[in-house]
Amino acid sequence: MSDVALPAPGPAADGGDDREAVIRARGLTVGFGDKLILENLDLDVRRGEILGVVGGSGTGKSVLLRTIIGLNRRRAGTVEVFGRDLGTASAAERSAIGQRWGVLFQQGALFSSLTVAQNVGVPIREHLDLPSALVDDFARLKIELVGLPADAADKYPAELSGGMIKRASLARALALDPEIVFLDEPTAGLDPIGAADFDRLILELRATLGLTVFMVTHDLDSLVEITDRIAVLGNRKVLVDGTFAELKRVDHPWVNAYFNGPRAERLKIG
Numbered sequence: 001m002s003d004v005a006l007p008a009p010g011p012a013a014d015g016g017d018d019r020e021a022v023i024r025a026r027g028l029t030v031g032f033g034d035k036l037i038l039e040n041l042d043l044d045v046r047r048g049e050i051l052g053v054v055g056g057s058g059t060g061k062s063v064l065l066r067t068i069i070g071l072n073r074r075r076a077g078t079v080e081v082f083g084r085d086l087g088t089a090s091a092a093e094r095s096a097i098g099q100r101w102g103v104l105f106q107q108g109a110l111f112s113s114l115t116v117a118q119n120v121g122v123p124i125r126e127h128l129d130l131p132s133a134l135v136d137d138f139a140r141l142k143i144e145l146v147g148l149p150a151d152a153a154d155k156y157p158a159e160l161s162g163g164m165i166k167r168a169s170l171a172r173a174l175a176l177d178p179e180i181v182f183l184d185e186p187t188a189g190l191d192p193i194g195a196a197d198f199d200r201l202i203l204e205l206r207a208t209l210g211l212t213v214f215m216v217t218h219d220l221d222s223l224v225e226i227t228d229r230i231a232v233l234g235n236r237k238v239l240v241d242g243t244f245a246e247l248k249r250v251d252h253p254w255v256n257a258y259f260n261g262p263r264a265e266r267l268k269i270g
């Protein structure tokens, strides 16, 4: 799967690699104009795992996320989700699969003219034919699930703190009870306490809902605290993947600088 060999394959953090791959990307090539961003990239995401995706700025982490969920065009390669090739699936099948994932975009991407409850209700209205009162009830349940106070439901995004916006966006991502959530830098811009709270929330949701989490992040604390496995992007592909402790032992200049740099050294690993 990756370009760089791990020195000594230790025991997998999750006790084995035999869980079903709910996302399987093969030979993924994505570019814009004459610039290739991803080239022949392979990646599996296993059911129930929290996968961190890291890499230098501009290496294509968000492009990878957006390509998996079908927002960027592939020049080559396949993306299978729940065993179905999205490239050959019908529009109806893609829509059905899309209901089984939720996405928290980098800036939250809430509609500014809608309240939090209305924002969370958007995917519910889009995909389910339910009376308005029920949509509102469901939205308020999701808002409670992510730990927002009940009165946040009637606020507009501009009235929320950064941490509340992240939670509101997560509530929207969870609106349709997805099996996979994609998180693009969920703790960016949060203070350390808010970021740690958010990390705990993700862990709780994984434990209670059995979520699979694909998380792009630069947050070393999150990587250590909540990921089962980390995929490092570089040279347009997955350079290497493993646990934080495994990646500390990888002999590659960028990986070594990232996982053994002064910030990483201050973290308790293992």
Ligand SMILES: Nc1ncnc2c1ncn2[C@@H]1O[C@H](COP(=O)(O)OP(=O)(O)OP(=O)(O)O)[C@@H](O)[C@H]1O
Binding pocket: 032, 037, 055, 056, 057, 058, 059, 060, 061, 062, 063, 064
């Ligand atoms: N729609 C687009 N059109 C043209 N170029 C794009 C488009 N989307 C992304 N890119 C380019 O692809 C490259 C990778 O972008 P991406 O946002 O995936 O980086 P990233 O690894 O997530 O970076 P960061 O850590 O800074 O968020 C960048 O050079 C970006 O300018």
